[in-house]
Amino acid sequence: MSTLSLFAAATAISLLAVIYLLYTDTKRTRVFRLNRARALPRYRRAGWAIAFAPGAALLGLGELSAFLAWCGAITVLAWLVVARTPADNR
Amino acid sequence: MSLVNQATSKRLLAVHGWSGVLLGLFLYVVVITGTVAVLSQEIGAWSISGAKTQAPFSQPLDARIRQLAQTVEPKYREDITIYPNASGTILVFFHTHGVNSAGKPDDVGVRFLLEPGTLKVAARDEGYGSELPEDRDSALDYFISILHISLHAPDPVGLYLTGLAGFVMLFAVISGIILHRHLIKDLFVAPRLSSRLLNRRDRHILAGSWSLPFGFLLAFTGTFFSFAGAIGLPIVAMVAFGGDQEKMTETLVGAPATVSERPADMANLDSMIARSVARTGTQPSFVSIAHWGAADSRAYLYHLPSGRAVEASTHVYDMASGRYHGVKPDLGTRPSFGSTVYAWMGPLHFGHFAGLLSKLIWVSLGLAASYVTLTGLRLWVERRPDMPSGRVLGVAIPMVGYGVPIGLTGAALGFLLNYPAGDPVSGTAFGFVWGCAFAVLLAGVLIRRGDASAVFMAVLGLAMVALPLVRLATGGQGWPDLVGAGHAVVVMIDLMLLAGGVFALHRSRRGDAIARSARGDGQASAAVPAE
Numbered sequence: 024m025s026t027l028s029l030f031a032a033a034t035a036i037s038l039l040a041v042i043y044l045l046y047t048d049t050k051r052t053r054v055f056r057l058n059r060a061r062a063l064p065r066y067r068r069a070g071w072a073i074a075f076a077p078g079a080a081l082l083g084l085g086e087l088s089a090f091l092a093w094c095g096a097i098t099v100l101a102w103l104v105v106a107r108t109p110a111d112n113r
Numbered sequence: 114m115s116l117v118n119q120a121t122s123k124r125l126l127a128v129h130g131w132s133g134v135l136l137g138l139f140l141y142v143v144v145i146t147g148t149v150a151v152l153s154q155e156i157g158a159w160s161i162s163g164a165k166t167q168a169p170f171s172q173p174l175d176a177r178i179r180q181l182a183q184t185v186e187p188k189y190r191e192d193i194t195i196y197p198n199a200s201g202t203i204l205v206f207f208h209t210h211g212v213n214s215a216g217k218p219d220d221v222g223v224r225f226l227l228e229p230g231t232l233k234v235a236a237r238d239e240g241y242g243s244e245l246p247e248d249r250d251s252a253l254d255y256f257i258s259i260l261h262i263s264l265h266a267p268d269p270v271g272l273y274l275t276g277l278a279g280f281v282m283l284f285a286v287i288s289g290i291i292l293h294r295h296l297i298k299d300l301f302v303a304p305r306l307s308s309r310l311l312n313r314r315d316r317h318i319l320a321g322s323w324s325l326p327f328g329f330l331l332a333f334t335g336t337f338f339s340f341a342g343a344i345g346l347p348i349v350a351m352v353a354f355g356g357d358q359e360k361m362t363e364t365l366v367g368a369p370a371t372v373s374e375r376p377a378d379m380a381n382l383d384s385m386i387a388r389s390v391a392r393t394g395t396q397p398s399f400v401s402i403a404h405w406g407a408a409d410s411r412a413y414l415y416h417l418p419s420g421r422a423v424e425a426s427t428h429v430y431d432m433a434s435g436r437y438h439g440v441k442p443d444l445g446t447r448p449s450f451g452s453t454v455y456a457w458m459g460p461l462h463f464g465h466f467a468g469l470l471s472k473l474i475w476v477s478l479g480l481a482a483s484y485v486t487l488t489g490l491r492l493w494v495e496r497r498p499d500m501p502s503g504r505v506l507g508v509a510i511p512m513v514g515y516g517v518p519i520g521l522t523g524a525a526l527g528f529l530l531n532y533p534a535g536d537p538v539s540g541t542a543f544g545f546v547w548g549c550a551f552a553v554l555l556a557g558v559l560i561r562r563g564d565a566s567a568v569f570m571a572v573l574g575l576a577m578v579a580l581p582l583v584r585l586a587t588g589g590q591g592w593p594d595l596v597g598a599g600h601a602v603v604v605m606i607d608l609m610l611l612a613g614g615v616f617a618l619h620r621s622r623r624g625d626a627i628a629r630s631a632r633g634d635g636q637a638s639a640a641v642p643a644e
Contacts, residue, residue: 026420026421026467027470030467030470044301045301048301048302050298050299050301050302051301051302051303054302054305055303055305085421086421087421087422087423088418088420088421088422088423088466088467088471089421089467091423091460091461091466091467091471092466092467092470092471092474094326094327095327095464095471095474095475095477095478096474096477098323098324098326098327098478098481099323099324099474099477099478099481101323102319102320102323102324102481105300105301105302105303105319105323106303106304106316106319106320107303108303108304108305108306109303
């Protein structure tokens with residue numbers, strides 16, 4: 024796989040894990056009084072592990088440039104996803 | 114859980130806030146110009162609607178360099194630097210080392226500008242490197258880069274100032290970590306809409322929390338680059354080399370092991386470049402030749418990172434035999450931990466290790482850092498509604514926050530309008546000054562209005578949308594021609610400007626989240642107060 028495809032795959036996996044963590048975050052649910060009945064099952068440790076696993080894999084493969092790009096991209100994308108106030112979606 | 118007790122935390126918050134208020138706008142200027150400067154190479158290509166050659170070092174340079182070497186004084190053959198500008202024009206600087214009129218060490222020699230394609234001499238200038246005429250093709254990207262590096266202040270004051278900004282950012286990041294008691298807990302809590310103050314606080318903390326690692330990284334590497342040259346190296350020269358900066362440079366750069374003044378025929382430079390391109394898969398971005406015409410002559414071919422690597426690489430060839438000598442470490446002559454750390458500084462700060470992809474990611478990280486700076490300042494103002502200085506800052510924040518980007522669009526306009534038949538170097542500088550002056554005047558007109566962000570945002574949006582149109586109106590190539598000629602990056606910058614401009618215009622009409630919430634539904638107040 025090329026550096027670009029590895030980066031894209033790693034970022035997509037981590038972003039999905041971040042979105043899972045976002046939707047299962049208890050403080051967010053409490054603060055915005057979201058419907059707990061519709062909440063996903065909570066596996067926080069697994070969520071965090073999946074979020075970080077692609078980065079570890081890139082490091083293990085020696086893909087340093089893809090790893091750095093993943094670090095930068097995931098922090099910005101995660102921020103943009105989390106910064107959307109639930110009220111915006113209603 | 115807090116890392117410090119409550120009293121220390123209060124004091125730290127006060128220092129975090131006041132250092133931000135006193136130096137935050139200045140820090141913002143350095144960060145936002147750095148964000149734009151990440152794309153300086155692409156902006157250079159955009160400003161002249163694409164380079165005239167895609168592979169400047171694949172032209173037959175060897176014969177031309179030999180010919181030019183015969184036309185300069187022998188002392189200027191000590192070092193030759195060869196690099197292309199934004200248009201693909203090759204700059205060849207035959208030089209030796211001296212002390213300029215300001216009493217500072219400087220390169221002195223003859224610089225040729227070679228037209229892309231034909232390699233005809235377009236200009237010949239002689240003198241000290243810092244005093245040679247600026248290159249008109251790269252006026253815009255050079256202006257933006259220097260604005261970030263030294264704010265166009267005299268050397269070394271400019272470097273001290275940007276280094277200071279780096280220290281402020283480092284302190285803000287570290288104190289932010291200490292102050293934020295629920296960093297991990299609040300990582301997924303979106304900004305609440307129950308009050309403007311709480312919303313501003315949440316926005317600042319959320320953006321700051323997610324961009325903490327890179328905020329630290331960018332601040333650290335930026336401070337290093339500012340202070341290494343301005344303070345670090347002179348101190349090293351004084352302590353370890355008895356003040357002899359030339360000797361120190363030779364040691365750090367790595368002087369050749371064998372020195373011979375014996376004249377020798379030079380091997381074919383084009384062949385070395387072709388082999389280096391085959392070895393790395395990329396064009397060199399810079400070539401330097403030491404001791405042209407002597408038996409110890411070496412060529413250093415600098416390649417930006419490619420593939421898996423993060424570090425740039427310098428490939429060394431023996432100019433007398435044409436033999437490949439291997440990769441030279443950035444510092445010294447043998448690989449070392451210090452050299453590796455140093456080699457990582459550039460890619461981590463400039464984000465150029467994976468081409469356009471990493472540059473765009475670094476631009477977004479820079480925008481995030483700019484956002485954190487401005488939201489921090491706005492939060493400070495929001496917390497002190499009755500303070501006279503808060504009102505002044507309330508006007509100054511949008512004035513600088515949008516004024517600097519408006520100034521940068523002014524610089525681009527100044528370049529585009531002056532490039533076809535004028536002086537784009539002065540035009541770029543005047544364009545920036547006029548853009549900033551306009552922002553100051555606008556702030557003066559709107560001072561009674563309170564928060565004038567929407568007006569500034571609309572002006573910035575209009576200016577950004579205008580830039581691609583002005584580029585076309587001043588003789589720039591259209592999109593089909595650009596794509597056909599392999600200059601898709603120019604189209605990309607056009608699209609970024611149009612998208613950014615439309616977004617700014619849209620946001621200026623829409624207002625912030627609190628205003629939207631107040632206009633829309635009452636559900637925003639469902640959020641609980643801050644904990």
